[in-house]
Amino acid sequence: MDLLQDLQWRGISYQQTDEEGLKETLDKEKISLYCGMDPTGDSMHIGHLLPFLTLRRFQNHGHRPIVLVGGATGLIGDPKATEERTLQTIEMVQHNVACLQKQLKSIFNFEGENGAMMVNNYDWTEPMSVITFLRDYGKHIGINYMLAKDTIATRLETGISFTEFTYTILQGMDFKHLYEKHDCKLQIGGSDQWGNITTGLELVRKMMPEGAKAYGLTIPLVTKADGTKFGxxxxxxxxxxxxxxxxxxxxxxxxxxxxxxxxxxxxxxxxxxxxxxxxxxxxxxxxxxxxxxxxxxxxxxxxxxxxxxxxxxxxxxxxxxxxGAVKNLSAAEIEQGFKDVPSFDVSVEEELLLVDLLVNAKISPSKRQAREDISNGAIIINGEKVTDPAYLLQEVDRIEGKFTIVRRGKKKYYLIKY
Structure with a gap:
């Protein structure tokens, strides 16, 4: 099956601006295409993955992906449905850009004829004057056209700043720039990006030579069968x-x-x-x-x-x-696996009776219960059952000198830190 058929089978293709035109173009040539995200934080979460994995599918079929992290659009903010975004400083945004670019590099192949390209829209947006923006771009996008965008229309009652109102033009500029400089013919994005993608297509249509062809494709929102939020x-x-x-x-x-x-x-x-x-x-x-x-x-x-x-x-x-074979884990692996379990700090010089440790760490509610738990075989130290109520913790019980793992019963783990 071809690429578009594969996307349909996977349930990935949600909307296309010109399905037949895109199919015809992909049948004839290998294209450049892009997907972008704004650096609102210094890490992606798994809810961000699907559009970029879709971009990688195109690369696997011989097309060239352009990965965009929006250092410029991130300074403005895509309008939320309810309220204005809090503006970040340039330093914060640049830090976030670097972090996100590092994460995105794990997804793509940057070598070879169709190696991925990493770009930042701050590079071509920051040098632009306000006059250039208004004359060369603002003149091509009508107010009525922008008011029809869902992201803008939903904010008209509560209010929207001119800053966020212009966001769709800024993102549209990216598509036009990448089309002009890198022959980029397709933008991929989440379903919430449909309005911004079509603004980019409008700028390509109006500002590029007659006959310029570009396309948009959106990805569905990822949902869980039980109705709870994915990720x-x-x-x-x-x-x-x-x-x-x-x-x-x-x-x-x-x-x-x-x-x-x-x-x-x-x-x-x-x-x-x-x-x-x-x-x-x-x-x-x-x-x-x-x-x-x-x-x-x-x-x-x-x-x-x-x-x-x-x-x-x-x-x-x-x-x-x-x-239960936790003694085979390294200290680094214990830090990962027991990151969220209850923990208790102990001085490395301190000699501790197991009974006292169980009470001090609140693993057992009392010394009587602690002795009973030990005698009944309910206490496991680093995967080994201890049944002697007089047991004294020793250096051998410290994994790499840093941790002792105590388990009470079948599932209750506790981490002792030295």
Missing amino acids: KTEGGAVWLDPERTTPYEFYQFWINTADADVVKYLKFFTFLDREVIEQLEKAVQEEPHLRKAQKVLAEEVTRLIHGENALEQAIKISEALFS
Whole structure:
């Protein structure tokens, strides 16, 4: 199947400005195309992934992706439905641009004939004067045209600043610039970017030579079958930054995908071909307890974003927690796997009876209960059961001199830090 058919099968193609025209163009030539995002923060979360993975699908078919991080548009802000955005400083935006560019580099191949290009719209927007903006761009976009945009129309009652009102023209300038300088013929974006994409097409149509052809394609909003928001956990968003969401947590998010969602996510977020995904879909139906599809999904996405070593580490942590063999983990792996469990700090010089530790760390409510828990085999130290109420914690109980992992019962973990 060709690229557009594949996008349809995966459920990725939501809207197209000219489906037949785009198909005809892709049948005849390899094109340049782009997708952009504004640096509103210093990390992407998984809700940002789908448009860029779609851009990568085009690269896999021989087309050249242009990855845009909006250092200029990020200073203005795409209008929200409810209120004005808080303006960021230039320094904040430039910092965010650098962070996002680093994350995006893991998704694309920057080598070869169709190697990806990374661009920042600050480079061509900042030198422009207000007069140039108003005469060369503002003259081509009518007020009535802009008022019909959903992002603007929804703000008319509550109010919108002239700054945010002009955002759609600024983003449209990007498409026109990339068309003119890099023969960029397609913009990809989320479904909420339809209005901005069509503004770009309007500028290409009016400012480029007659017959200029460019296209827009939007991606659907990712949803979960149970109606809850995709990409959210009890701890908040699932970030690409490993300092915010560790590779282990990232892996766990995907492996815990519901059966009702996993096939859709395999289509959206992996580059596996149709035959493999259909086999995994069959496995979900016939042997869901094995969770084969979830394991493949977690491996594919974690490898793409964090690399092979981080994936192997995430799998190792997961297997250790499942089996209870936590003493095989390194200190760095413990920091990932036990990031959110209750912890208790102990001086490295301090000799501690296990009974006292259980009470001081509030693992057991009293010394009597602590002794009972130990005698009953309910206390596990670094994966090993301890049944002696007089047990004294020793240096050998400190993993790399930093941690002791205490488990009470089957699932309650506690981290002792030295």
